[in-house]
Amino acid sequence: MLKNKSVVSIDDVSDEDILEVFKVSDQMSKLISEGKKSEILSSRIMATFFYEPSTRTRLSFESAMHRLGGSVISVSEASSSSVAKGETLADTIRMADAYSDVIVIRHPLEGSARLASKFSSKPVVNAGDGAGQHPTQTLLDLYTIKKEFGKLDGLKISMVGDLKYGRTVHSLIRALSRFDVEINLISPSILRIPQHVMSRLPARTKITISDNIEEDIENSDVFYVTRIQKERFTDQNEYRSVIGSYSIDGGLAGKMKKNAILMHPLPRIDEIAPEVDYMPQARYFKEAANGIPVRMALLSMILGGE
């Protein structure tokens, strides 16, 4: 049960809660596609604190709250106001407690959302803490896969790109390890998955590490591509060669199974060529759109709408 609970990490969401999120997200998707609006959170206020810009995530949360009839107050440039005055996050959150029913926070420092949840009597939803957790992204990724295949068990899911720093990948791998899936990790050697992520997976997790993108793209049900950030490389020539061999173009995407899907947390830079957008496997825009019903589901479960 997520009622009145903070969601800081995907570990805060139980297996039953994940299934419930899937179910409620389906209902919310239906509501959206029928052009209907719900009023279940009409008396509720969501406060968003974004200490770093992420228009897409913020709009997705705000849209979700509005579609449920709730109100939104937001400090979009939180960094320029309270932080500039030297106020601690703890104090900001203690104050926010009084004027909202749920707090959504994005902050550049890891552990910030956990800290916020300790100083707030209202539930806190983590919308990304530095290189830490981003549980709503994980939920929408899971939901996208579930919606496409009707299940997660038995699927082969390949993850490609920056598996070292990418927070979405770490929490997605942890969440996937709760299901009976085959996880395949493909990355350049300097961007391999860190040991601290691997060591937290249950022993029964079926996981392989590969560097053969051509072979893996042919036999995967889900091909999840992540952004490779230039800043991670000291040698820009190395960056260019990595980008060259890890980007997906029409030729590579054409090797995918007919019913396989290609995902990306967006925004993309050069990882997926624009020509791929029109291929039947491209699912990243749909994936991003799924963020709204999933966040609606989460907010309604936390705030306990009827």
Add this chain to the structure above:
Amino acid sequence: MVDKTLKISKIKDGTVIDHIPAGKALKVLNILNISEDVSSSVSIGIHVPSGKFGYKDVIKIENRFLEKIELDMISLIAPEASISIVTDYSIKEKFNVELPQTLLGLINCANQNCITNGNEPVKSEFETISRNPISVRCRYCEREMNYKEIQASM
């Protein structure tokens, strides 16, 4: 052959910290704030041959008995350390240090980007994941720290 037992003198009342990893005695003294505490005389054995570990360090402190928090700190540097409480030249009590399940405010998170390294009104908080080898996880940023990283942050 030198009699190994003569290397460190016996104490009348106080604490013996034995089985400290070789070379870590000074770090332990640092934690106990020995240089400030003039009421205790201290003898230190560094690189003492030991059957169990090859070499070890030993510390004997007169007239000082350790607090729980000090024992917890020692357990992070010397997870195998044994503590003997000496009264009138005889060992009254002997036990091993034990790494607690929760470490509150004992060490700083090795993750420079962790919120607990800022000026927030919170103590660092770690959960013990494994005792041998030592591994603890930050309850805020969820990063794990190994023995080496723990040493560097103390």
